[in-house]
Amino acid sequence: MTAAITLDGVGKRYRLTNDEGLLVKRVLAVGLGRRRRTDLWALRDISFSCAEGDTLGVIGRNGSGKTTLLQLLAGVSAPTVGRVRVVGTIAPLIGVGVGFNPELTGRENVFANGQILGMTKHRIARELEEIVAFSEIEAFLDVPVKFYSSGMFLRLAFAVAIHVRPEVMLVDEVLAVGDLAFQIKCLDRMAELQAAGATIVVVTHNMPTLHRMCRRTIVLDHGVVAFDGLTDEAISIYHDILHLEGAQRNAFDIPESDDGRSVPFVGGATVTCEVIDDSGLPTRVTKSGDALRIRVRVSFDAPVSNPVVGLSVELQGLGSVYMAHLQPGDYRGEHGPDAPLEAVAELENPLLAGSFHVVAVVLDDGHHELGRSTSELFAVTSAAGASGLVNLGARFTIDGRELLPRQLRLTT
Amino acid sequence: MSATFDLDGDRPPSTPVLDLRGEITPVSALLADLWRRRGLILMLADKEFHSRYRSATFGVLWSVLLPLVQGAVMAVVFTHVVHISVGHGDSYPIYVMVGTVMWAYFSGTLTSGSTSLVDQGAIAGKVYFPRLILPAVSAVSNLPSFVISVLVTLGLMPLFGAAFKPQLLLLPVAMVLFGVLAVAISAICSVAHVYFRDVRYIVQAALMLLLYAAPVIYSLDQPHGILRTLITADPISGPLQLAHYAVFGHAPSLVSALCATGVALVLLTVVTVAAYRRYERIACDRL
Numbered sequence: 205m206t207a208a209i210t211l212d213g214v215g216k217r218y219r220l221t222n223d224e225g226l227l228v229k230r231v232l233a234v235g236l237g238r239r240r241r242t243d244l245w246a247l248r249d250i251s252f253s254c255a256e257g258d259t260l261g262v263i264g265r266n267g268s269g270k271t272t273l274l275q276l277l278a279g280v281s282a283p284t285v286g287r288v289r290v291v292g293t294i295a296p297l298i299g300v301g302v303g304f305n306p307e308l309t310g311r312e313n314v315f316a317n318g319q320i321l322g323m324t325k326h327r328i329a330r331e332l333e334e335i336v337a338f339s340e341i342e343a344f345l346d347v348p349v350k351f352y353s354s355g356m357f358l359r360l361a362f363a364v365a366i367h368v369r370p371e372v373m374l375v376d377e378v379l380a381v382g383d384l385a386f387q388i389k390c391l392d393r394m395a396e397l398q399a400a401g402a403t404i405v406v407v408t409h410n411m412p413t414l415h416r417m418c419r420r421t422i423v424l425d426h427g428v429v430a431f432d433g434l435t436d437e438a439i440s441i442y443h444d445i446l447h448l449e450g451a452q453r454n455a456f457d458i459p460e461s462d463d464g465r466s467v468p469f470v471g472g473a474t475v476t477c478e479v480i481d482d483s484g485l486p487t488r489v490t491k492s493g494d495a496l497r498i499r500v501r502v503s504f505d506a507p508v509s510n511p512v513v514g515l516s517v518e519l520q521g522l523g524s525v526y527m528a529h530l531q532p533g534d535y536r537g538e539h540g541p542d543a544p545l546e547a548v549a550e551l552e553n554p555l556l557a558g559s560f561h562v563v564a565v566v567l568d569d570g571h572h573e574l575g576r577s578t579s580e581l582f583a584v585t586s587a588a589g590a591s592g593l594v595n596l597g598a599r600f601t602i603d604g605r606e607l608l609p610r611q612l613r614l615t616t
Numbered sequence: 617m618s619a620t621f622d623l624d625g626d627r628p629p630s631t632p633v634l635d636l637r638g639e640i641t642p643v644s645a646l647l648a649d650l651w652r653r654r655g656l657i658l659m660l661a662d663k664e665f666h667s668r669y670r671s672a673t674f675g676v677l678w679s680v681l682l683p684l685v686q687g688a689v690m691a692v693v694f695t696h697v698v699h700i701s702v703g704h705g706d707s708y709p710i711y712v713m714v715g716t717v718m719w720a721y722f723s724g725t726l727t728s729g730s731t732s733l734v735d736q737g738a739i740a741g742k743v744y745f746p747r748l749i750l751p752a753v754s755a756v757s758n759l760p761s762f763v764i765s766v767l768v769t770l771g772l773m774p775l776f777g778a779a780f781k782p783q784l785l786l787l788p789v790a791m792v793l794f795g796v797l798a799v800a801i802s803a804i805c806s807v808a809h810v811y812f813r814d815v816r817y818i819v820q821a822a823l824m825l826l827l828y829a830a831p832v833i834y835s836l837d838q839p840h841g842i843l844r845t846l847i848t849a850d851p852i853s854g855p856l857q858l859a860h861y862a863v864f865g866h867a868p869s870l871v872s873a874l875c876a877t878g879v880a881l882v883l884l885t886v887v888t889v890a891a892y893r894r895y896e897r898i899a900c901d902r903l
Contacts, residue, residue: 218901227812275900279744282639282897290634296743303739307667316663319656320743348670371631 206291208372208403209254209277214286216247216272216427246272247427250286256371259404261414261435263442264424270407273424274374277405292371292403295321297362304361306350310341313349314364321368331367338389339363359386366393373397375406384488384559384581391416411439412519412559472505473574477515477564479582480548488582492595496553498579499546500564507540508574512567513547519560525593526551532569554595555584641896643889650746657749661756668757679761683720684768687713690833702835706864707776713769714863715832718856721762722794723823729754729802730819731809737903747896748888751802755795762791778863787862793855793877800884807891810899830856836868848873851880 220242247269254260264270275281276288278296303320304313314335318328328335336342339360341352349357375394394417398404408414414421414435421438423431423445431441477500481487490496500513514529528549539545545566562579600607632652635645669676691709694700702711732750733740740747766787773780809815827833830852839847847853848869854877861867 226814227808227818228814230812275741276636278742279634279636280741280897280900282636282641284639287637288634289636292631292633294632294634294744302742305663305667307670308663312663312666316659319659320739320745325655325659 206256207253207289208256208258208291209252209260209405210287210289211250211252211276212287212289214247214250214276214283214288215245216269216276216281217284218244218246220244245427247276247283250427250429252422252429252432254403254405256292256403257401258420259398259406259418261418261421261438262405262407262424263409263414263421263438264430265445268424269427270424271376274376274405274407277372277374290372293322294372294374295365295368295370297365297373297375302361304349304357307348309348310336310345310352310360314360317361317364318368321365322370323368335360335363335367338367338393340386362386362390366390366397369397369400370402372403373405375404375408377408377410384583388581414439470568470572471575473508473511473566474503474505475564475566475575475577476501477562477577477579479562479579486580488580490553490582490584492553492556492584494553496551496555498549498551498562498564500549500566500577502539502545502547502566502575504539504541504544504574507538508568509538510536510569511539511545511574512569512571513545513549514565514567515549516563516565517551517555517560518563519558519593524563525555525560529565529567532567532571553584554597556592556595557584558593559583636897639894639898641893643893646746646748646889646892646896650748653745653749656745657752657756660749660753661759664753664757665760676761676764679758680764680768683717683765684713686720687716687769690716694833700834700838703837704864704866707773707778710769710773710776710778710863711835711860712833713772714859715856717762717765717769718790718794718859719827719830719832720765721758721791722798722852723827725755725758725795725798726802726805726819726823728758729798730805731816732802733806733899734809734813734903737900741900741903744897746892747807747899748803748892751799751806754802755799759795766791773863781863781865783862783865785862786858790855790858790862793858794852796881797851797855797877797884800881800888803888804884804891807895807899810895810902826850826852831860832856836873844869849876851877853877 250269250273262270262273272281274296276283277290278294279290280296282288303317305316308316311332314332315325315328318335319325336345339356339362341356341360344352344356349360352360391413394404398417404417406414406417418435420433421431421435422429423438423442425445430445431438477498478486479488479490480497480499481490482497484499496517498515500515502511502513504511510533512530512532512535514527516524516527518524537545559581560583561581563576564579565576566574568574665676669679674681688709691712694712695708700708702708728735729751732754733747736750740750770780770784805815805819829847830850831847836844836847836853836857850873853869853873854875857867857870857873861870
């Protein structure tokens with residue numbers, strides 16, 4: 205495999221001056237000897253390479269040099285020292301909607317934006333239908349973009365960017381676009397690009413996304429490479445850097461739910477499972493701390509006695525954070541084609557912000573799996589400032605006084 | 617590379633390679649990228665042209681009307697209020713119209729071109745394309761209204777008793793020369809503007825002065841001595857005199873004015889190449 209990206213001893217220095225970029229002031233400041241210049245090395249001695257077709261993750265705190273790195277790879281900026289070499293057509297998914305003009309229609313903007321990102325007119329014309337279908341704005345294609353909702357705007361912009369199909373793709377936190385369903389669509393599309401052999405560099409704060417997309421991840425800290433290796437380790441080191449060991453990190457060690465299929469599968473039941481609100485209607489958003497209600501409905505192809513229901517709450521892309529099931533015999537009842545089963549589980553919800561889904565499983569009393577179903581993704585939201593994966597509800601006692609801490613604020 | 621990318625046949629025959637050692641962008645890379653992405657100029661110009669006039673009811677009419685109105689006002693003022701004659705029995709209204717329409721194109725292109733890099737910072741800071749494309753886009757997007765204004769002026773000629781001469785065929789050359797001059801100057805200004813944000817105002821002030829430092833509203837026959845030499849040496853005088861020559865069949869100091877323009881263009885090209893070699897990629901650090 206040849207290297208698509210090679211960085212060799214790369215350093216990037218920004219010069220900050222106090223003359224506010226006015227010629228008149230600069231002349232005066234230099235003349236009066238009042239000119240001050242501060243050097244800021246955003247990146248220092250960065251060396252790594254990335255083979256064609258590989259996906260490389262980049263994580264680090266704000267100001268660690270991630271954006272500068274992407275700018276260098278995109279050719280927008282140049283290194284102060286060292287060498288940057290990128291082979292192949294490059295397209296940044298950095299600026300979603302770059303060059304979108306509010307006065308122009310969606311169609312016109314697709315053509316303009318696509319060409320800025322390096323597509324030819326012919327290819328855009330050929331793929332227009334697909335781009336539009338992906339963005340779900342068919343009806344508004346010939347309406348000026350200024351009348352779009354922000355969601356429509358972002359979807360269209362992202363649809364264009366993701367159809368550029370470059371050889372080297374630079375992705376910066378763009379997967380935070382649109383609603384959950386759209387995000388999933390985007391992730392699927394990225395997976396297609398990976399499969400098609402694109403070299404991808406992903407900068408993200410979203411660990412599940414990182415985990416899902418990259419085997420290898422670089423951790424940047426204060427402009428230097430703090431770690432370069434397997435994503436799991438990278439995430440762990442990143443959290444060390446954040447001084448946030450513990451709960452968050454352990455979440456990634458929980459095995460994937462699919463591995464847990466330890467009982468033989470016999471089939472014969474159709475399962476649906478959804479998160480519902482107080483009034484029993486399906487919902488996609490729940491608040492941290494409020495009870496989480498999950499409804500499981502099962503229809504059977506043949507008579508079944510004493511079925512067993514279990515469920516697993518899974519963090520998007522990572523696996524189960526909680527599993528529970530009844531024991532055979534806990535519930536006794538006869539079911540069959542004319543007698544479906546409905547079960548509602550009420551869970552405490554100490555989860556903090558994140559995207560989750562539920563997997564429901566139905567077994568017969570002999571521990572054979574009759575069927576399973578995965579719910580739609582739902583989001584857990586929590587009060588501003590809350591962080592981490594699970595609310596452990598710490599209380600401090602100082603001098604006999606009990607104090608409730610504010611949730612620690614993450615620097616993301 | 618994977619076959620998937622080859623399917624649509626749009627891949628450039630040679631795989632582009634970004635290879636940067638230090639801040640300098642090699643001139644060969646500059647030119648290669650410029651050639652590879654040349655299609656962007658027309659596309660961006662088209663987009664700018666459309667978005668500029670879309671919400672105005674009369675659209676592009678305004679861009680044609682404004683220089684013509686300015687020319688008409690000048691024609692009235694300088695024939696009826698202050699008397700200026702360009703001699704040779706040439707129609708002064710046509711003379712000033714030609715000058716004003718040319719000037720409007722030059723100054724319009726320079727005004728938008730010299731701030732183009734900062735104005736387009738949102739794009740330029742995220743996607744790489746040769747930065748020289750931006751000033752060129754200003755020149756091209758002003759072209760349609762420029763051509764229409766020129767045609768309207770030509771249409772007015774018979775009304776003022778000016779006959780069409782075979783030299784008129786040189787008018788497009790003068791127009792192109794204005795475009796090239798405006799691009800070269802705004803290319804340098806647009807980089808300087810990134811570092812010195814008062815370049816915008818310096819350009820505006822300079823344009824006000826330059827209007828009177830070139831034979832737009834007067835003839836080159838009128839100033840004398842050192843003043844005439846200076847005005848002839850003004851790079852803008854070359855294409856202006858060429859335009860006057862095309863319309864009237866004669867223009868004083870045409871050759872020396874064109875030589876001055878030629879020398880200026882060579883110098884501007886050298887400075888532009890040097891500036892973009894140095895600042896092509898690091899200018900965006902300041903956006």
